[in-house]
Amino acid sequence: xxxxxxxxxxxxxxxxxxxxxxxxxxxxxxxxxxxxxxxxxxxxxxxxxxxxxxxxxxxxxxxxxxxxxxxxxxxxxxxxxxxxxxxxxxxxxxxxxxxxxxxxxxxxxxxxxxxxxxxxxxxxxxxxxxxxxxxxxxxxxxxxxxxxxxxxxxxxxxxxxxxxxxxxxxxxxxxxxxxxxxxxxxxxxxxxxxxxxxxxxxxxxxxxxxxxxxxxxxxxxxxxxxxxxxxxxxxxxxxxxxxxxxxxxxxxxxxxxxxxxxxxxxxxxxxxxxxxxxxxxxxxxxxxxxxxxxxxxxxxxxxxxxxxxxxxxxxxxxxxxxxxxxxxxxxxxxxxxxxxxxxxxxxxxxxxxxxxxxxxxxxxxxxxxxxxxxxxxxxxxxxxxxxxxxxxxxxxxxxxxxxxxxxxxxxxxxxxxxxxxxxx
RNA sequence: GGGGGAGUGUCCCGAGCGGCAAAGGGGGCGGACUGUAAAUCCGCUGGCUAAGCCUUCGUAGGUUCGAGUCCUACCUCCCCCA
Numbered sequence: 216x217x218x219x220x221x222x223x224x225x226x227x228x229x230x231x232x233x234x235x236x237x238x239x240x241x242x243x244x245x246x247x248x249x250x251x252x253x254x255x256x257x258x259x260x261x262x263x264x265x266x267x268x269x270x271x272x273x274x275x276x277x278x279x280x281x282x283x284x285x286x287x288x289x290x291x292x293x294x295x296x297x298x299x300x301x302x303x304x305x306x307x308x309x310x311x312x313x314x315x316x317x318x319x320x321x322x323x324x325x326x327x328x329x330x331x332x333x334x335x336x337x338x339x340x341x342x343x344x345x346x347x348x349x350x351x352x353x354x355x356x357x358x359x360x361x362x363x364x365x366x367x368x369x370x371x372x373x374x375x376x377x378x379x380x381x382x383x384x385x386x387x388x389x390x391x392x393x394x395x396x397x398x399x400x401x402x403x404x405x406x407x408x409x410x411x412x413x414x415x416x417x418x419x420x421x422x423x424x425x426x427x428x429x430x431x432x433x434x435x436x437x438x439x440x441x442x443x444x445x446x447x448x449x450x451x452x453x454x455x456x457x458x459x460x461x462x463x464x465x466x467x468x469x470x471x472x473x474x475x476x477x478x479x480x481x482x483x484x485x486x487x488x489x490x491x492x493x494x495x496x497x498x499x500x501x502x503x504x505x506x507x508x509x510x511x512x513x514x515x516x517x518x519x520x521x522x523x524x525x526x527x528x529x530x531x532x533x534x535x536x537x538x539x540x541x542x543x544x545x546x547x548x549x550x551x552x553x554x555x556x557x558x559x560x561x562x563x564x565x566x567x568x569x570x571x572x573x574x575x576x577x578x579x580x581x582x583x584x585x586x587x588x589x590x591x592x593x594x595x596x597x598x599x600x601x602x603x604x605x606x607x608x609x610x611x612x613x614x615x616x617x618x619x620x621x622x623x624x625x626x627x628x629x630x631x632x633x634x635x636x637x638x639x
Numbered sequence: 640g641g642g643g644g645a646g647u648g649u650c651c652c653g654a655g656c657g658g659c660a661a662a663g664g665g666g667g668c669g670g671a672c673u674g675u676a677a678a679u680c681c682g683c684u685g686g687c688u689a690a691g692c693c694u695u696c697g698u699a700g701g702u703u704c705g706a707g708u709c710c711u712a713c714c715u716c717c718c719c720c721a
């Protein structure tokens with residue numbers, strides 16, 4: 216996508232080297248701006264969930280690199296646009312989300328950003344490129360319909376909108392596209408112009424599925440006289456075997472420790488496919504490229520060392536170095552020594568319940584490892600459950616005080632999923 | 640507005656003579672093999688106080704000993720005509 220373009224700016228150089236770039240409206244122009252310094256760019260995040268997950272990590276890292284290379288990142292909360300719903304890349308409309316939910320989600324998402332970007336709250340002096348958080352409900356919420364149509368709407372060509380991939384896909388497949396959703400790109404385009412006006416923002420970044428929406432913003436800007444605006448998109452990430460990033464059977468890989476234990480987050484990266492290690496190290500850690508090249512070159516079982524580095528570095532980014540180290544250590548004890556690690560995910564259970572004798576099947580349900588006792592029974596048949604590393608063979612087995620090991624019982628499902636039942 | 644078709648195991652797709660907890664895929668989970676990888680092979684993939692019981696086939700009724708299967712109404716979606 217970047218062909219043989221040789222960036223002069225650190226910003227574009229880093230992005231291209233690390234594999235963040237899919238498309239850009241004008242490499243040379245953007246490069247010059249970035250080189251001059253003080254480049255302001257934004258990425259919008261919809262408030263559709265109470266936290267962000269790994270799927271948004273590329274975008275978050277884009278903003279982080281922007282800041283590290285001297286630019287000013289804006290994280291735009293889609294408090295307003297989430298009320299509409301982006302049809303891009305989706306084959307059916309999303310349900311409307313209530314205002315309260317959007318607001319709650321927004322708060323959760325803000326917390327994530329504070330870990331990746333410096334908003335200049337601690338050191339007001341460093342404010343030249345302090346990150347900014349904006350919420351488009353601020354301006355979208357106040358829009359008057361007719362004014363909007365007259366001032367903004369007249370610049371949009373329905374002919375062109377119909378030709379956009381996101382719209383075309385729905386039309387071709389005969390899938391409903393409501394007028395509400397059809398407006399999404401107009402609002403997003405307007406956001407760009409508004410951020411240019413308010414913050415002198417000249418670049419919008421996003422996933423490759425956002426290209427159409429972003430370009431629409433560029434066009435609108437030209438018509439409204441913002442001066443040249445720029446678009447840059449990142450590749451849509453999938454794992455080497457084609458699965459979407461950030462989704463596992465247990466659910467999304469959340470960036471919030473309350474929604475996904477740090478240990479599990481670490482494990483997510485540890486378990487990536489061999490072929491993905493190098494790519495992920497470049498995107499999701501800040502290790503120097505030379506180090507990554509070395510790790511990537513490891514062959515056979517040695518690649519596991521690279522995966523551990525990936526897991527620890529990626530985890531440290533979100534949850535902090537200390538938490539990453541203890542997750543790493545817990546994994547080492549669990550997988551390499553078969554020992555009981557204190558830092559495994561745990562579920563608290565009244566001591567009395569254990570002393571009174573707890574059905575083994577029920578215990579696995581309480582630990583959240585299986586959904587029902589029926590599933591637990593099936594797992595027993597398949598030899599998938601273990602208590603303190605002893606395979607469970609009797610459905611009627613009980614867990615008692617004697618199974619407590621430093622106050623905990625270790626329950627395992629398969630080789631990888633472990634939960635401590637902690638007596639309290 | 641008129642005519643035709645479709646909604647199945649709450650992950651998805653998809654069979655289904657009136658006896659059905661319901662074929663088959665995909666996905667997922669577990670096991671074996673490995674390196675906590677990929678590929679491959681095997682098993683499982685409604686709930687429960689479990690050889691029994693309970694709840695599932697768009698919704699609500701009806702026929703029947705018995706309904707996913709037949710009848711009626713309604714809802715939703717798609718196609719053709721206007």
